[in-house]
Amino acid sequence: MNPSDTTTVIGFFTGDGFAGYADAVAGIVFLIMLATTLIGGIIACSAERLVRAVSGLALCFIGVAAIYYYLNSPFVAMMQMLIYIGAVCVTIAFAIMLAAPEESKKNGPSGPLSGPLGLITAGLVTMGMAGLAVNTTFSVLPKENMGEVKLIGVELLTSYSMVFELVSIVLLIAIIGSLVIARHGRSK
Amino acid sequence: MSLTILNAVIAVVIAIAFAALNAAYLVWAERRGAGRIQRRPGPNVNGPLGLLQPPADGLKLMTKQLVIPGGADKALFMVAPVLAMAPAIMSFVTIPFSDSIVARSMDIGVLMIFAFASLGAMSVLLAGWSSRNKYGVMASVRAVSQNISYEIPMLITVITIVMMTGTMNLKELVASQSGGIWNWNIVPSLSSPLMPISFLIFFTCSLAETNRAPFDLGEAESELVAGFHTEYGSMGFGLFFMGEYANIVIGASLITILFLGGWDCPLGLFPGVWWFLLKIYVLIFSFIWIRWTFPRTTIYGLLNLSWKILIPISLFNLLLTAGLLKVF
Numbered sequence: 001m002n003p004s005d006t007t008t009v010i011g012f013f014t015g016d017g018f019a020g021y022a023d024a025v026a027g028i029v030f031l032i033m034l035a036t037t038l039i040g041g042i043i044a045c046s047a048e049r050l051v052r053a054v055s056g057l058a059l060c061f062i063g064v065a066a067i068y069y070y071l072n073s074p075f076v077a078m079m080q081m082l083i084y085i086g087a088v089c090v091t092i093a094f095a096i097m098l099a100a101p102e103e104s105k106k107n108g109p110s111g112p113l114s115g116p117l118g119l120i121t122a123g124l125v126t127m128g129m130a131g132l133a134v135n136t137t138f139s140v141l142p143k144e145n146m147g148e149v150k151l152i153g154v155e156l157l158t159s160y161s162m163v164f165e166l167v168s169i170v171l172l173i174a175i176i177g178s179l180v181i182a183r184h185g186r187s188k
Numbered sequence: 189m190s191l192t193i194l195n196a197v198i199a200v201v202i203a204i205a206f207a208a209l210n211a212a213y214l215v216w217a218e219r220r221g222a223g224r225i226q227r228r229p230g231p232n233v234n235g236p237l238g239l240l241q242p243p244a245d246g247l248k249l250m251t252k253q254l255v256i257p258g259g260a261d262k263a264l265f266m267v268a269p270v271l272a273m274a275p276a277i278m279s280f281v282t283i284p285f286s287d288s289i290v291a292r293s294m295d296i297g298v299l300m301i302f303a304f305a306s307l308g309a310m311s312v313l314l315a316g317w318s319s320r321n322k323y324g325v326m327a328s329v330r331a332v333s334q335n336i337s338y339e340i341p342m343l344i345t346v347i348t349i350v351m352m353t354g355t356m357n358l359k360e361l362v363a364s365q366s367g368g369i370w371n372w373n374i375v376p377s378l379s380s381p382l383m384p385i386s387f388l389i390f391f392t393c394s395l396a397e398t399n400r401a402p403f404d405l406g407e408a409e410s411e412l413v414a415g416f417h418t419e420y421g422s423m424g425f426g427l428f429f430m431g432e433y434a435n436i437v438i439g440a441s442l443i444t445i446l447f448l449g450g451w452d453c454p455l456g457l458f459p460g461v462w463w464f465l466l467k468i469y470v471l472i473f474s475f476i477w478i479r480w481t482f483p484r485t486t487i488y489g490l491l492n493l494s495w496k497i498l499i500p501i502s503l504f505n506l507l508l509t510a511g512l513l514k515v516f
Contacts, residue, residue: 086306
């Protein structure tokens with residue numbers, strides 16, 4: 001904004017003149033969130049060191065949480081921070097530190113999709129997704145509430161209780177599976 | 189939208205200033221308190237009562253060269269101290285100091301503070317790992333296992349309180365306790381007879397979460413040099429230090445809001461920000477007192493305390509409160 005424009009400055013202080021810039025500022029903030037998510041994702045995929053990859057993943061999750069907050073669901077945003085950064089990333093980093101040191105890490109043989117074939121695949125997938133996004137007519141749903149915790153809880157335990165239970169079964173299967181893998185090859 | 193960019197900037201500046209001022213002068217209080225407990229004067233040369241010691245320390249830290257050890261992961265080495273300080277400042281945004289002094293009152297205030305506090309573990313991990321130092325890695329593994337295990341009883345205790353009051357908004361939590369000491373959450377009531385024990389659990393967990401003695405295994409000087417910040421000098425170390433004290437202030441504020449009625453007066457008279465500040469500084473003084481009078485525990489003793497004592501008790505309390513809330 002232009003500081004010499006006095007009316008704007010006064011309006012800025014009272015909060016009225018800000019309205020005209022709200023869209024622009026919101027757009028910039030949204031772009032920053034997108035950039036954070038994308039940069040985090042790229043670091044997570046391309047980093048040589050595993051700990052750096054985890055840090056990239058954490059950055060990506062922060063971006064996603066910010067987008068949730070932007071979309072007016074602070075509860076989901078905070079849960080994203082608490083679970084994905086506070087628990088998932090920390091656990092992965094913890095596991096990396098307890099595992100072999102970085103020096104002994106060797107690159108495995110590259111798969112069939114490395115090189116030009118991979119580039120073509122990535123291009124095709126991007127084109128498909130972009131085409132889908134451009135050609136779909138998105139219908140804007142009416143805003144029903146402010147995303148209160150109470151409403152989310154009630155919905156989870158009434159309308160979506162089946163999904164809720166299924167997710168917990170998936171978690172149980174994951175825990176049993178990891179136990180089986182961890183026990184494999186170990187003497188009784 | 190009443191929240192303009194200017195308001196947001198002012199709120200953030202005040203939050204940073206409050207955190208930095210507290211960090212500086214709590215270090216002074218800590219050193220004076222330690223001196224008192226150990227029968228020596230503590231810093232008393234610079235200014236009256238040594239009050240000019242914190243600015244002098246700050247200047248020294250800021251003018252020192254930032255040495256990055258060879259073989260360290262430079263980017264992560266620089267990010268870790270920032271990650272220690274930034275979440276703490278974010279948490280100040282939602283803490284209500286009185287009925288009107290709050291930067292942004294959120295419906296999910298409690299959740300937000302815990303979400304940002306969980307970033308602290310990541311900072312400790314990155315600091316220890318990126319400085320490429322045995323002591324650093326060992327200390328960060330210790331500190332994180334400690335943080336993870338003490339977060340559980342802490343959150344269970346918070347769930348108990350949220351169940352009782354039916355809100356996660358910090359302002360409403362205080363409002364539900366207004367009107368005198370008998371309404372505070374720490375006082376046992378018919379539906380929650382074990383509240384004093386919950387308070388003790390939460391207090392112990394906040395000591396452990398802020399890596400304070402007797403639970404300071406992440407920076408046990410006698411075993412691990414200086415723990416995860418062994419390789420940090422100048423402002424890198426300064427940021428870890430400020431982050432630690434900012435976290436102590438947040439811990440004390442959270443205890444005050446959840447258990448001690450926030451800005452409410454014990455007798456129901458003159459509620460205001462002064463009561464809040466009085467309560468958090470009494471709590472911080474007790475943190476300092478405990479640090480200098482108790483010996484450090486072992487890592488096994490620490491983890492056993494959480495998994496075998498605190499978690500079962502807090503779970504039992506959760507179930508008991510849930511049952512009694514249904515009955516009464």
